[in-house]
Amino acid sequence: MSPYKRHSSPGCGSFLVVIAMLLLLTGGAPLLFNVVGMVIMSIFIFFAAILLGFVGLSHYVRYKVSQYESNQSEARNAFVSLLVHILVRVAHHDGHISKAEQAIIVNFFRVNLNYNQEQIFWVKELIKDAAQDNRSLDSLLAEFKGQFSYQPRVLLLELVFQVLSSDHQLDAKETTLTEQIAAYLEINQYDFISIRNRYFYHQQQQSRSQAFSDSHYYEVLGLKQGASQEDIKKAYRALSKEYHPDKVSHLGEEFRVVAEEKMKEINVAYQELKK
Numbered sequence: 605m606s607p608y609k610r611h612s613s614p615g616c617g618s619f620l621v622v623i624a625m626l627l628l629l630t631g632g633a634p635l636l637f638n639v640v641g642m643v644i645m646s647i648f649i650f651f652a653a654i655l656l657g658f659v660g661l662s663h664y665v666r667y668k669v670s671q672y673e674s675n676q677s678e679a680r681n682a683f684v685s686l687l688v689h690i691l692v693r694v695a696h697h698d699g700h701i702s703k704a705e706q707a708i709i710v711n712f713f714r715v716n717l718n719y720n721q722e723q724i725f726w727v728k729e730l731i732k733d734a735a736q737d738n739r740s741l742d743s744l745l746a747e748f749k750g751q752f753s754y755q756p757r758v759l760l761l762e763l764v765f766q767v768l769s770s771d772h773q774l775d776a777k778e779t780t781l782t783e784q785i786a787a788y789l790e791i792n793q794y795d796f797i798s799i800r801n802r803y804f805y806h807q808q809q810q811s812r813s814q815a816f817s818d819s820h821y822y823e824v825l826g827l828k829q830g831a832s833q834e835d836i837k838k839a840y841r842a843l844s845k846e847y848h849p850d851k852v853s854h855l856g857e858e859f860r861v862v863a864e865e866k867m868k869e870i871n872v873a874y875q876e877l878k879k
Contacts, residue, residue, distance in 0.1 A: 668725050680856045685730055686748045687760060691767055692734035693741040694781065701735050712767050717858040745788045755851040757789040759859060761796070762866065765803045774803065794839075795846060798826030802869070821873035833878070840874040 673681055688709070695705040706728075713719040713727045749757065764785060768778050779800075786796040801823030822829045825839040845851075847870060849863040 666729070668722050672722055672726050676856070677854065679854050682751060683756060683855045683859075684726075685733075686744060686751070687763060688727060688730040689734040689737060689739070690741065690744050690748065690760070690785075691764065692731060693744060694764060694768065694785075701731070706731055708770055709767060712770055716766060716770075717862070719858070741785075742788065745785060749789055753851075754790075755846055755848075756855060758791060758795055758799075758846050759852055759855075759862065761786055761789065761791055762799055762862065765799055769803050794826050794842065798824065798839075798843065801826065818876070821876045824869055824873035825877070836874065836877050840870065843870045 691709050691712075692701050692705075695701055695709065709731060710724060710727055714724055719727065748760065752760075761782070764782060765774075768774055768782070774782075782800065783796070819829055822831060825831075825836060825843065827835060827839055831839075844867070847863050847866045849860045849867065852863050853860045
């Protein structure tokens with residue numbers, strides 16, 4: 605038995621030929637040309653409207669970004685710009701960042717730093733700039749280190765950890781990368797371990813048992829479990845200096861809030877370990 609052959613649906617070509625013949629019979633060639641011209645013009649207007657809308661939106665976004673940047677301090681603009689460039693390089697080493705990786709960075713600013721739509725426009729423009737920038741991660745870190753003091757560098761490392769851990773657990777390659785960034789920014793080992801331990805704790809946390817919480821408090825202060833009261837006090841004083849909100853307030857309100865949140869965590873750990 606031969607296989608059943610399905611019938612294909614008719615195309616629109618023959619239907620258009622019939623319409624063209626009717627137009628020729630009823631109105632002649634002028635009517636046909638007028639109708640064809642109207643169709644072509646309608647298609648042209650449709651695509652022109654789409655292009656005009658795209659250009660208008662692009663112009664609006666650039667205008668809003670320019671207005672926003674002009675109202676910010678140079679230090680804040682430089683900090684966020686370099687932060688985005690570094691995050692793009694961290695997200696993808698070959699210089700090409702995917703839509704998914706861009707979305708992670710944008711979502712970080714929207715959720716973790718509470719950026720509004722105008723600020724998100726700004727971040728997206730910075731991501732475009734970063735994607736076209738050929739500078740290496742090392743050169744970007746060198747520029748950052750040259751422009752900012754130790755406290756903003758610690759904050760940068762904190763934000764890198766936040767972005768890397770926002771959608772998955774840190775893998776060995778990413779952990780090594782954070783170590784390299786910390787070394788390049790000359791972050792001391794004590795501060796690096798304190799930041800790293802906090803994020804490993806959040807990833808591994810399955811319950812809130814007292815024993816596990818105590819372990820976390822030591823990790824927040826960058827200490828091994830069972831450290832002496834003297835070491836606890838010394839660690840607390842050092843971290844209080846690094847994360848004091850006043851030291852990063854010139855970078856923008858959102859980064860002062862990040863520092864405040866870290867100070868709250870440090871204070872809780874210190875108070876618990878004092879007991």
